[in-house]
Amino acid sequence: MSGILTDTMDDPDKNWGHGDPPSSLQNLSYGHPDSSSYRSLGNGHSSPVSPLKLFGQAKKQINDIFKHIKEYIEETEKFYEDATRYVGSVVSEEVTTSMKGYTARVQGITEVLCRDHMKVVLFGRTSNGKSTVINAMLRDKILPSGIGHTTNCFLQVEGSDTSEGFLLTEDSDQPKSISNIKQLASSLSSVKLQENSLIRILWPKDKCRLLREDVVLLDSPGVDVSPDLDSWIDKFCLDADVFVLVANAESTLMQTEKNFFHKVSSRLSKPNLFVIQNRWDVSVNEEDAMEVKNQHLDRNVQFLADELKVMTRSEAKDRVFFVSAREALLSRLHQDRGTSTPVGALQEGFQGRLFEFSNFERKFEECISKSAVKTKFEQHSEGGKLLMSELRLMMEETYDNCVEQMDDKTKFRQEKADRLDYLDKQLRLLSNETKEKIKAMVEDVERKVSAALNEEIRRLAIVVDEFDRPFHPDQMLLNVYKKELHAHVEEGLGRNLQSRCSAALMHGVETTQREMTDRMSPLMEEDTRHQLLGLIPKREFEIAYRLDCRNLCADFREDIQFRFSFGLTALMQRFLGTRGTRSVMMGFSDSIPRPLSTSSPDYQGPSQRENEVLVTVLTTFASLTSRTTLGAIAVTGVIAKAAGWRVLGVAGALYGLLYFYERLTWTNRAKERSFKQQYVDYASSKLRLIVDLTSSNCSHQVQQELCATFARLCHQIDLSKQGLSEEIRSLDKEMISLKDVSGKAKTLRNKADWVDKELSEFIEQFLRSDG
Missing domain, CATH: 1.20.120 (Four Helix Bundle (Hemerythrin (Met), subunit A))
Incomplete structure (x- = not known):
């Protein structure tokens, strides 16, 4: 037995026999839930005990990043909504439609990330101890195991925040008691479920370190009980991070088991495979145990490296483990309870097999953590980078459109x-x-x-x-x-x-x-x-x-009264003119007293001027007569003496005839002519x-x-x-809106760069690092 252990140990004290393992192994904590979270490296530094914490850290970080992405998309949607309202020309319908698609994509990714976990699927033939291996890893007898307790359906063990475990079946959302597991999952039960049915076992996280680190363990029926392996793979295995083949060390690797993993390999690119040769405790009393182990190891390495071609031969040697799950479960149960293991329960060399089981867990944890981080988060992180790249391009395009429109509107406003x-x-x-x-x-x-x-x-x-x-x-x-x-x-x-x-x-x-x-x-x-x-x-x-x-x-x-053309007034007007005649007449009229009104000494009646003219004429005539009577008689005598009284009589007769002629011709027609002439003179002066x-x-x-x-x-x-002023004011408002939009677009573009940088750092830290 010591030879078997020699091949699986890299310790300087590896040549130990059926006794206790070296002190370095005795001091090793085999994943006990109460153990310290860190172990000393001997150089003053410490590192996490479980590599599974890498997945938790990556999950938390990627969820935080996508939370930022979701907030960014919500902010971007609000930005485009406001931009469309105020500056619709910078946002196309394609952008609005794309934003709705981005929201749905991020929402879907966020929901998937919240549900993401590390999943390990255990397959093997019936009664090879798959359930016992899971129980040993969980440090509790949860799944039905033992003689006759063959698992009839798929059992998925996952962590729960509750204090007590419960069951969930596909046909009901009502929790069921853990005690029902034997009746529902055992092939010996009369109420057993179908082979492709799934029972979810929600077990308290504080009772198991693996469950605390988001590890999900899936137990399966034997691959030899049903030919419908393709549907099993499609339904339960496509999201698995690690496959564990639980083989029986008492027999060689069967073709049925190989066929199953060939099918898995055809659907998944290079799946992570582990092989557990269970029940290796039967080799304690075998003399050729070393040859048997080498034979199993060679066949398993040949299957993994040469047939499946999922890893190299050196890598395959580190993926094959010889353990006894029953011993590991018993040891851990009594260790957790603080009791000693009953004598005879563990055979000689069980410490080495227990160490081998812990070694399997360590390698399994390293593998599943790295694999899960890569398989669960790589696609989402790359998708997030692509999404942020598209959003950044959209923001860049929006910013460029705003700047271009601002330049155009600035020129237009200047015009x-x-x-x-x-x-x-x-x-x-x-x-x-x-x-x-x-x-x-x-x-x-x-x-x-x-x-x-x-x-x-x-x-x-x-x-x-x-x-x-x-x-x-x-x-x-x-x-x-x-x-x-x-x-x-x-x-x-x-x-x-x-x-x-x-x-x-x-x-x-x-x-x-x-x-x-x-x-x-x-x-x-x-x-x-x-x-x-x-x-x-x-x-x-x-x-x-x-x-x-x-x-x-x-x-x-x-004035259409008859006026003799050779009368005294007419002659005066003819020789003295109208103005001279008026002056003479006005001069004489001033020497004659004027009648006064009883009411006012200055009052003149409406016909005063006519009366004054008449009085003036008569006065003048009387004055002339009184003053020149002797002279007139003398003149008449002189003319009569010179011309004779006959001539004087003829002249008087002609003067009288002329008077009578004019008086007879003073008809309405003559009056009309006189009237019109007077009107022309008067109107002309007025005009x-x-x-x-x-x-x-x-x-x-x-x-x-x-x-x-x-x-x-x-x-x-x-x-x-x-209109120009209104256009200028409108352009000013649009330019202010464009300035605000461009500033916000620039900020969102820079924020997209920041989120993309976060994704790049995540990829560099968790997906491309060798640690």
């Missing part, structure tokens, strides 16, 4: 600002030019209207002569006649002025309007420009001269008074029209300026 400044400057220049043009136009209109109105005043007699209405000296009819004459004169003068001036003035107005429009239209928007170009020249405008002769000549008082007013009124109308046109053009330009 709008330059355009607005240009409009302000051009509008000021055009305003000054237009004011000068309007001023010149107004002065020209005033000059032309004034000249035309003076010409029409000179031709007023023609307009009055054109008035053909029945004339009657009756005062009532005469008032109607004057009213119609006022209207006729006003209409005629307005028509003549319009024919003389309106065409030229309107042409000038339209020309000025078109010049203003042509000069200012380039400052407007395109659609407004075309609309305005057709609108402004077609706007109806007509100059109203507004002479208002009715009110202007309302004070006209006609001359309003020449400046009328010309100013017309020029003001033109000024108003041109100013209104200019105001409409300015209003359109103001609308363009307002």
Whole structure:
């Protein structure tokens, strides 16, 4: 037996026989749950006792990383949601759709990582001791084992945070007592489950170190009881990290066992395999035990390295162990209970087999930890790096789009600002030019209207002569006649002025309007420009001269009484003139007392002026008569003496005939001519008074029209300026939003780099390190 142990030990004291193992083995803690978590290396440093802690550390770290990734994706979703609301052009629909896919992916990975564990599957023929091996590893008799307790279905042992263990079956979520395991899993039970059924055994983690480290142990029925191995592999083995073939040391490796692992190898790339030659305690009394061990070792190495080709021959030698699971279980049970092992329960050399079992556990733990970290986390970590790379590219693209749009909008805003400044400057220049043009136009209109109105005043007699209405000296009819004459004169003068001036003035107005429009239209928007170009020249405008002769000549008082042309007053007017006659008559009238009103000494009645004229004439005549009577008689005598009384009589007769002729010809027609002549004289004098007013009124109308046109053009330009200002404000808001979005995208891009760095460090630490 010592020879058997010699091949499995690398200790300087390896040549020990059936006695106690070296002191180094006696001091070794065989995975006891109460043992220290660290062991001394003899150089002042310490390391974890169990390599399984590597998986726990990696699992915690990868879960933390994916928690960060999940938070990052949630932040990114919120970012894109806000970015779409404020700056939708930087986010495409593909990005929004991709974000939903990323959320689902990370959620799925997170759920898988939370459930991930290290899984070891034990296979072998019936009654090879698979359940006993698991019980020994768990340091408790959990699975049914012993004579006749052949496992009929799959039993999965996993850790639980509860204080007591329980069972879960596939057909129910209700926990069951551990005591039901013998009835459900044993092939001897009448209520046994199907061979491909699974019973989950939830065992308290604080009772087993393996379970605390997320190790799941799966016991299987014998591979020789069912030909349906493919379904077993697909259902239970594809996520396994380590396969343990529990063989019977009393027999050689069977083809049934080989076939199973050939199938496993065809579905999994280089599975991690261990071979346990159980029940090696039967070799204690065998003389050729060493040859048997070498034979088993050679065949197992040949199977692992040459047939399956999953490892080298040197690696295969370290994957074959000769143990007694029953002895290991008994020893550990009594050790945990603090009692001594009953005499005869353990055969000679059990310490070596116990050490071999512990050696298997150590190698198994190292292998499963490294394998589980790689198989469970490598794909997820690489997937996380790919996901973060895609998200980083998305953030980079979003950031670049924001920067590009900010540059474009900055240029566009500068163009709008330059355009607005240009409009302000051009509008000021055009305003000054237009004011000068309007001023010149107004002065020209005033000059032309004034000249035309003076010409029409000179031709007023023609307009009055054109008035053909029945004339009657009756005062009532005469008032109607004057009213119609006022209207006729006003209409005629307005028509003549319009024919003389309106065409030229309107042409000038339209020309000025078109010049203003042509000069200012380039400052407007395109659609407004075309609309305005057709609108402004077609706007109806007509100059109203507004002479208002009715009110202007309302004070006209006609004098159609008979006046002898050779009468004393007429002769005085003819020789002295109207002004001289008036002076003489006013001089004489001042020497005659005037009648006074009883109410006021200065009051003059409505007919005072007529009375004064009559009194003046009579007084003058009486004065002349009284003063020159002798002279007149003398003159008459002289003329009569010179010419003779006959000549004087003839002259008197002719004077009388002339008087009677004029008196007889003073008809309504003559009165009408006199009336019209008086009206022409009176109206001409009145119209001359309003020449400046009328010309100013017309020029003001033109000024108003041109100013209104200019105001409409300015209003359109103001609308363009307002539109530009609104666009600039809108661009400023968009640029602020883009700046915020680009800053957030840059932050998220850098955060993606940080998360990717975390993943790289995880891969470097746990997946690529040799430790």
